[in-house]
Amino acid sequence: MDNYRYLIDFDTDKIRKEYYDIIIIGSGIAGVYTALELPEKYNIVIITKETIDISNSVLAQGGIAVSLDKEDSPELHFKDTIYAGAGLCDENSVWVLVNEAAKNIEALCKYGVNFDKKENKDELSLTREGAHSKNRIIHAGDTTGKEVCDKLISIVKARKNVKIKERTFAIDILTDNDVCKGVLSYDEDCDQYIYYVSSVVINAAGGFGQLYLNTTNPEVATGDGVSLAYRAGAELMDMEFVQFHPTVLFHPENKSFLISEAVRGEGAILRNVFGERFMPKYHELNELAPRDIVSRAIFSEMKKTESDHVYLDITFKDKNYLESRFPNIYKKCLNYGIDISKDYIPVAPAEHYCMGGVKTDVFGRTNIKGFFACGEVACSGIHGANRLASNSLLEGLVFGRKIGEEVSKILAENISLDTSFHLSYKKNRIKKQIDKKRIKTDIQNLMTKYVGIIRNREGMIIAKNKIDQYYSVICDMYNTSIEDFEIQNMVLLARIVIEAALEREESRGAHYRTDFQSTDDINWKRNIIKVIQKK
Known part of the structure; x- marks a missing residue:
């Protein structure tokens, strides 16, 4: 198994135990x-x-x-x-x-x-x-x-x-x-x-x-x-x-609040910063195309108009209807000075689901x-x-x-619980003073820029090389806090996502590569499995 199978050193006989049928x-x-x-x-x-x-x-x-x-x-x-x-x-x-x-x-x-x-x-x-x-x-x-x-x-x-x-x-x-x-x-x-x-x-x-x-x-x-x-x-x-939701509020104070797809389901349309509707150019289902297509369309419009957002327009619905159907969205937007019955909602894609x-x-x-x-x-x-x-x-x-x-x-x-299992695990770990907050932010920037809505080999290699450097720094780190555990997990997962994205040399669904823009069913209509190598 990997050199660092567990994140901490422990002896099951020396730590508190609690027994359950199901965890x-x-x-x-x-x-x-x-x-x-x-x-x-x-x-x-x-x-x-x-x-x-x-x-x-x-x-x-x-x-x-x-x-x-x-x-x-x-x-x-x-x-x-x-x-x-x-x-x-x-x-x-x-x-x-x-x-x-x-x-x-x-x-x-x-x-x-x-x-x-x-x-x-x-x-x-x-x-x-x-x-x-x-x-x-x-x-x-x-x-x-x-x-x-x-x-x-x-x-x-x-x-x-x-x-x-x-x-x-x-x-x-x-x-x-x-x-x-x-x-x-x-x-x-x-x-x-x-x-x-x-x-x-x-x-x-x-x-x-x-x-x-x-x-x-x-x-x-x-x-x-x-x-x-x-x-x-x-x-x-x-x-x-990795799925990006097309319509997430884009406001200086909030870039993570979801503007539900149900808003488009009720007829809302997408407009670029010049007020032009654009989805009919990209897909026959318009605003109700699959999420990956809508996200890429928004990304493309933002690039064309040199802007960092687009707009969602549901102003054709009256205030009473919107307050009733979307009470949380209506209230949240109003808190930011956006009356969705009168104003367009500024939105941009954000990571949503794996x-x-x-x-x-x-x-x-x-x-x-x-x-x-x-x-x-x-x-x-x-x-x-x-x-x-x-x-x-x-x-x-x-x-x-x-x-x-x-x-x-x-x-x-078989409900009998095996209480005889014992494990003592110890590795030579090193206490390190590293800026975990900076590493986390850098990972987020790398993944967003190079392994986001639009990808290519050149960019993903840049991200991989930097993530590999972080892995070499933290793999033998003495972990003592939730912050330590999280950074270990984030570096590990970033490596796995990048490796899988590099391996799949085609565009399919949420995985879109500018260097392999076609869907290749002959070679890639299959799943990529990642499993740790046993030693």
């Missing part, structure tokens, strides 16, 4: 819903890096895709997902997603999630987003993620079998011959390392948007879940595919026994090269339930 890393929709889908007879702990209400899921605005309309069907949802994924979706995974969507939405409604209804109050209100052929996005205003997470969190907090450990950083999973043995963590509140012992670990730790300068992701999204999986020997897949992650099957299983992954941290092949709008929250639900089913079977057959 869940992450408190977004995937982690919390999975906990609720597991039988209450099992002892579960959810460990989360910050407070339980901080996650990408909470920030999700648009909604959840599900075929409920009489003119819609799972087959149409399947076709739209496949189309957006640009030839790299796993069809089996997508079929599971679209066929099991409705029953999971029904479960959310039973949990008390308050989705918007049609005027008759019986049916859920449906809207449309980019690359969807039908209206199939259910929503709760423009704060769908928060509404879902708030309800699920309130229920999981009441479950006596679930313990929630906030401000607890998952450093590494412990393994023995590719068998999961639990999670090594750092408890920020009591300033100590804790070994959470279990033969079942569910990784729902989210993505790595913080690799980029401007992102819709919260500060906690530094890719810790993907990194710890990779160090343990888990396979990573599709790491070159299609790649820990390779899993439809039951969330990885190549490490007892180690599962779900949500943005995972890659089951659903999203292919470009995620279809509003399939992300749905993914967390559908595959959270599938993991619940699989784990229940495993524990029903």
Whole structure:
């Protein structure tokens, strides 16, 4: 295995231990819903890096895709997902997603999630987003993620079998011959390392948007879940595919607030700084083209007009409608002096979602026994090269339930916990005084400039060489803080993303190279798998 398999030195006999049937890393929709889908007879702990209400899921605005309309069907949802994924979706995974969507939405409604209804109050209100052929996005205003997470969190907090450990950083999973043995963590509140012992670990730790300068992701999204999986020997897949959301508020005080795709779904149009509509020049679906296409179109218009933003125009809708349909967006923009019923909204693309992650099957299983992954941290092949709008929250639900089913079977057959496992790990590490904040900012600048919406070999080699230099500096560093763990994870992931992006010599979905502009199905209609080399 790699010279530095674990980020810290430890002896499992000398640190505090806590024993559980199931450990869940992450408190977004995937982690919390999975906990609720597991039988209450099992002892579960959810460990989360910050407070339980901080996650990408909470920030999700648009909604959840599900075929409920009489003119819609799972087959149409399947076709739209496949189309957006640009030839790299796993069809089996997508079929599971679209066929099991409705029953999971029904479960959310039973949990008390308050989705918007049609005027008759019986049916859920449906809207449309980019690359969807039908209206199939259910929503709760423009704060769908928060509404879902708030309800699920309130229920999981009441479950006596679930313990929630906030401000607890998952450093590494412990393994023995590719068998999961639990999670090594750092408890920020009591300033100590804790070994959470279990033969079942569910990784729902989210993505790595913080690799980029401007992102819709919260500060906690530094890719810790993907990194710890990779160090343990888990396979990573599709790491070159990073989605940029086309319309993120561009304001001096805020460049991370998402202007939901649902705004375009309700008819908003994109204009350049001269007020000219431009999307019809780029795609037949105009503003509702797949996200990668809209992002590149905006990037192109910004370059042509020598500007750093474009505008989103929904001024044809009246104030009352906008306040009702998009209350959060309306209020946030008004705080910055933008009345969206009268003013254009300045927007620019920002990093939003990672299609790649820990390779899993439809039951969330990885190549490490007892180690599962779900949500943005995972890659089951659903999203292919470009995620279809509003399939992300749905993914967390559908595959959270599938993991619940699989784990229940495993524990029903064998619930006995191996308490004999012991590991003492020590490396010659060096205490170093380095400017981690500067390194983080430099990584974000390099990734944004050279491994962002538009890429080429020359630029990616520049980024790779600099990231490799940082790796050589920190690989043997004595890590003592969350800041240390994060910079280790960010450098590791930046290397992996760049390596995968260099390897894929074509343009496909969210991966666009100026030096290989065509899609090459003969050589590249396949997934790139990254796994640490055993020594």
